[in-house]
Amino acid sequence: xxxxxxxxxxxxxxxxxxxxxxxxxxxxxxxxxxxxxxxxxxxxxxxxxxxxxxxxxxxxxxxxxxxxxxxxxxxxxxxxxxxxxxxxxxxxxxxxxxxxxxxxxxxxxxxxxxxxxxxxxxxxxxxx
Numbered sequence: 001x002x003x004x005x006x007x008x009x010x011x012x013x014x015x016x017x018x019x020x021x022x023x024x025x026x027x028x029x030x031x032x033x034x035x036x037x038x039x040x041x042x043x044x045x046x047x048x049x050x051x052x053x054x055x056x057x058x059x060x061x062x063x064x065x066x067x068x069x070x071x072x073x074x075x076x077x078x079x080x081x082x083x084x085x086x087x088x089x090x091x092x093x094x095x096x097x098x099x100x101x102x103x104x105x106x107x108x109x110x111x112x113x114x115x116x117x118x119x120x121x122x123x124x125x126x127x128x
Contacts, residue, residue, distance in 0.1 A: 040071070047098075050127045054117030059083045059094070059126065064108045067097065074099050079108050083126055085118055094126045 059081035069076040077100045084091045096116075100108055107114055108128070119125035 036069075043097075046125070047127050050117050050119055050125065053120075054127060055085065055087065055120050057083055057085045057116050057118045057126075059114055059116045059128075060091075061108050061110050061112045061114060062093070063110055071099055074101050075105070076100075077105070077108060079128065081114075081116065081126060083116060083118060083123070085123065092123065094124055096126050096128055098128055100128070 062080040062082055064077055064079045067076045067078055076097060078095060078097045079100075081094045081096060082091050083094050114128060117127040
């Protein structure tokens with residue numbers, strides 16, 4: 001008798017859960033997460049290309065902010081930089097949104113100077 005009572009309780013719980021389930025909101029949330037994942041994948045592909053074709057430069061960190069997003073427990077950080085290209089020209093500001101490993105978060109502290117890669121075709125595209 002106990003087994004059938006438990007099955008009956010589970011069935012009741014399932015019906016209650018399905019009453020409160022909002023498929024439209026769940027689908028919209030899933031689509032939003034998928035869009036964010038696709039954007040991140042596109043950024044990673046561009047970053048891999050920039051690592052090989054980018055121009056080496058230096059940048060001074062002006063500010064850094066945690067975005068609240070993590071990938072594999074590593075934070076996505078938004079960093080404001082003042083980029084100085086090795087080919088000359090005036091330093092210019094750039095903002096980078098990138099995953100920074102926890103062990104390297106101290107490197108993006110305001111005031112520090114870091115190595116970056118700059119897209120020669122689009123100098124606003126910078127990779128830490």
